[in-house]
Amino acid sequence: MGSVIVDASRSEAAKAEEPEYPSTTPHLNAFGLQVRSTPSAGRGVFATRDVPAREVIEISPVLVFPADEYELHGQHTLLDSYTFVWRKRERSRNDMALALGLGSLFNHHPTSPNVSYTLDREHKSIRYITVRSVAAGEELCISYGAGRMWWEGEGNANSQKAFGNGRRRASDASLPPTEETEWQRMANLGLDEQEEDVPVGASSPLPQTGVRDRQKEETVPRPVIEINEGCPLWRVTAAQDPMRIPLKLADAWVIDVPAQLSGKAIAFTRTHAAKLGKESAEAGWLALRHLRAVRAADAPESKALSDEAGGEASRTASADNGSLLTVLLCLKNPGAEEKYVLDLLRRSAPFFSEDNGRLPRVVKVPTTSAPCRQRLPEWNAYWPVNVRGNVTSTDEAATGSSLKMIDRAADRRSWTLARLDWVRTAFRRCVRLAAVAKQKGELPIGVHVTEDFGASAPAYFTPYLFSSDGAAASEDEQKESWRIEVDAHDVRCSERNPLKHGVVNAIRSVADLRVAREKARENGRFSSKGAKTTSQHSGTGSSDRTLAEDDPTPRLVNGQDYLLTSLTLFSTHEPCVYCTMALVHSRVRAVYFLVPAPKAGGCCGAALGDRGACEGMLDGGPYALQEQSGLNHRFDVWRWVGPWSEVGVEDAGMLELNGLDP
Numbered sequence: 001m002g003s004v005i006v007d008a009s010r011s012e013a014a015k016a017e018e019p020e021y022p023s024t025t026p027h028l029n030a031f032g033l034q035v036r037s038t039p040s041a042g043r044g045v046f047a048t049r050d051v052p053a054r055e056v057i058e059i060s061p062v063l064v065f066p067a068d069e070y071e072l073h074g075q076h077t078l079l080d081s082y083t084f085v086w087r088k089r090e091r092s093r094n095d096m097a098l099a100l101g102l103g104s105l106f107n108h109h110p111t112s113p114n115v116s117y118t119l120d121r122e123h124k125s126i127r128y129i130t131v132r133s134v135a136a137g138e139e140l141c142i143s144y145g146a147g148r149m150w151w152e153g154e155g156n157a158n159s160q161k162a163f164g165n166g167r168r169r170a171s172d173a174s175l176p177p178t179e180e181t182e183w184q185r186m187a188n189l190g191l192d193e194q195e196e197d198v199p200v201g202a203s204s205p206l207p208q209t210g211v212r213d214r215q216k217e218e219t220v221p222r223p224v225i226e227i228n229e230g231c232p233l234w235r236v237t238a239a240q241d242p243m244r245i246p247l248k249l250a251d252a253w254v255i256d257v258p259a260q261l262s263g264k265a266i267a268f269t270r271t272h273a274a275k276l277g278k279e280s281a282e283a284g285w286l287a288l289r290h291l292r293a294v295r296a297a298d299a300p301e302s303k304a305l306s307d308e309a310g311g312e313a314s315r316t317a318s319a320d321n322g323s324l325l326t327v328l329l330c331l332k333n334p335g336a337e338e339k340y341v342l343d344l345l346r347r348s349a350p351f352f353s354e355d356n357g358r359l360p361r362v363v364k365v366p367t368t369s370a371p372c373r374q375r376l377p378e379w380n381a382y383w384p385v386n387v388r389g390n391v392t393s394t395d396e397a398a399t400g401s402s403l404k405m406i407d408r409a410a411d412r413r414s415w416t417l418a419r420l421d422w423v424r425t426a427f428r429r430c431v432r433l434a435a436v437a438k439q440k441g442e443l444p445i446g447v448h449v450t451e452d453f454g455a456s457a458p459a460y461f462t463p464y465l466f467s468s469d470g471a472a473a474s475e476d477e478q479k480e481s482w483r484i485e486v487d488a489h490d491v492r493c494s495e496r497n498p499l500k501h502g503v504v505n506a507i508r509s510v511a512d513l514r515v516a517r518e519k520a521r522e523n524g525r526f527s528s529k530g531a532k533t534t535s536q537h538s539g540t541g542s543s544d545r546t547l548a549e550d551d552p553t554p555r556l557v558n559g560q561d562y563l564l565t566s567l568t569l570f571s572t573h574e575p576c577v578y579c580t581m582a583l584v585h586s587r588v589r590a591v592y593f594l595v596p597a598p599k600a601g602g603c604c605g606a607a608l609g610d611r612g613a614c615e616g617m618l619d620g621g622p623y624a625l626q627e628q629s630g631l632n633h634r635f636d637v638w639r640w641v642g643p644w645s646e647v648g649v650e651d652a653g654m655l656e657l658n659g660l661d662p
């Protein structure tokens with residue numbers, strides 16, 4: 001958009017007559033967005049309250065200018081700073097559009113816009129959607145595209161090199177991500193198709209407790225409940241959240257070529273890929289497969305470049321203007337410095353001629369594919385890429401991080417009120433167990449094992465340790481007794497045995513219970529309802545059980561009588577490494593905990609830190625053994641991040657371990 005053109009055609013007097021805008025401007029819309037003055041970018045759009053990710057925050061009707069009319073009039077006026085390409089036509093004569101409503105007031109963010117947009121051609125409107133959750137007071141910004149913008153000054157040598165004369169005309173502002181342009185079709189040749197669009201609301205970005213604010217590079221503690229959009233359970237996982245993966249960039253060599261020669265250029269890079277990329281391949285640094293082979297050249301930049309150069313070169317470039325493509329050659333690394341790339345082009349590139357002034361130049365490219373469709377605009381702002389799926393880079397492989405993705409929004413949706421209630425009840429039980437343990441002089445760590453709460457599961461039944469009146473179980477309750485319910489707490493102190501952790505005691509109790517049931521079956525001692533057996537090792541000595549002859553507990557196979565297959569374990573504290581390994585062996589189905597264990601915990605993976613594992617669980621243990629590749633069992637781990645009062649913790653100090661590990 002062109003201050004180049006705008007500045008030249010609008011008189012100083014016209015500029016002086018520009019109105020002064022008020023510091024805020026009223027506007028009616030669903031999220032109460034506000035137009036406010038910014039220190040350096042004129043007016044901008046601001047959130048007045050927290051806006052979740054993937055919300056449609058604005059739908060702006062557009063005013064479309066036909067290409068001819070725009071070329072003759074629009075581009076010579078102030079409109080040129082506000083219009084964008086609506087429909088590409090031949091030779092850069094594009095239909096342009098002006099967004100009404102708030103649409104024209106979104107400022108540009110060069111690296112991490114928090115809003116993306118899609119054109120709705122049918123209804124002549126644009127939809128603006130948050131790409132991550134936005135806090136009250138934050139400015140909402142979109143990306144106008146890559147490169148230096150028309151309002152930015154010149155003078156940065158790198159930018160000059162990368163972006164020609166360093167200016168982009170407003171009317172060349174980037175197309176929205178959903179638009180398949182000619183260059184995208186070209187770039188798709190021989191490469192993987194992009195993933196289908198992901199529906200709005202499919203997933204959500206989630207800054208965590210102790211999340212790093214990239215700009216400030218400091219740890220900003222934030223309560224997880226607040227940013228988990230009210231859901232009190234947070235999956236502790238080494239899988240990555242696509243909305244939180246940072247965009248990393250590297251330098252790459254590119255060259256502009258006329259569209260008709262781009263096929264040759266692509267063939268050239270493929271032939272010489274091994275040579276051009278040899279250092280990077282050896283270093284395992286970055287593969288190019290996630291990057292598109294070509295993109296639309298910054299045509300005005302090429303034009304201005306050649307205009308400045310004058311002469312034959314200028315005429316050649318001008319003639320090509322509008323049909324230039326930028327071809328990706330290779331990464332810039334120690335094996336591919338300028339001289340090496342130039343020599344190779346001179347020797348073997350049929351499309352290369354130094355006479356036309358189009359020399360290889362360096363641009364920034366993402367080091368990985370876009371982690372999901374929603375974040376594609378952020379990545380594409382530098383260089384068009386694939387959406388992560390089957391295409392990954394060796395960079396990712398080198399980090400050893402899991403490529404599994406987590407959908408936090410789906411997690412949140414999976415929690416029904418009834419299921420949450422089941423969790424609260426089980427946690428309350430653990431907390432009471434911890435209190436009992438504390439009274440006995442043990443570490444206040446309570447553990448409860450139960451069967452998973454399913455849609456068809458009977459109502460929760462807790463007749464064992466805390467049956468209030470000791471009354472005989474009803475017929476229905478006796479049926480419930482098929483279920484496995486075990487309570488345990490830590491007994492390290494009283495038994496003077498450092499291995500008697502609550503979790504291990506609970507696993508042992510389940511094993512005992514299963515063995516007792518199996519023996520009872522074998523002996524035929526429990527042929528009628530109402531007979532009882534006792535679990536010996538629950539740590540609290542809990543669990544008198546009522547057995548029935550049609551007990552559906554799975555039959556035991558030799559050596560498996562300790563298993564927690566299909567059972568869920570609740571614990572007041574993140575299980576330590578020893579307990580987590582015991583849980584791996586036990587084949588537990590899921591684990592829930594309240595209090596993280598920074599030094600000794602085996603679930604949070606805090607040591608993986610910036611690699612994204614168990615995001616935000618930096619206050620937890622260093623390992624994430626529940627998902628460790630190479631182990632023969634994996635299980636889900638959930639952390640309660642809601643108010644502790646809901647799970648019966650009246651005083652946070654009651655679960656304090658006084659410096660000891662859980």
Ligand SMILES: C[S@@+](CC[C@H](N)C(=O)[O-])C[C@H]1O[C@@H](n2cnc3c(N)ncnc32)[C@H](O)[C@@H]1O
Pocket residue numbers: 040041042043044081082104105106107108109110151
């Ligand atoms: C589409 S308008 C955005 C609304 C504009 N700020 C206003 O007050 O009318 C584009 C103009 O906003 C300004 N602008 C947008 N993003 C900017 C940024 N990141 N830094 C400085 N100015 C910016 C530039 O003057 C640009 O021409």
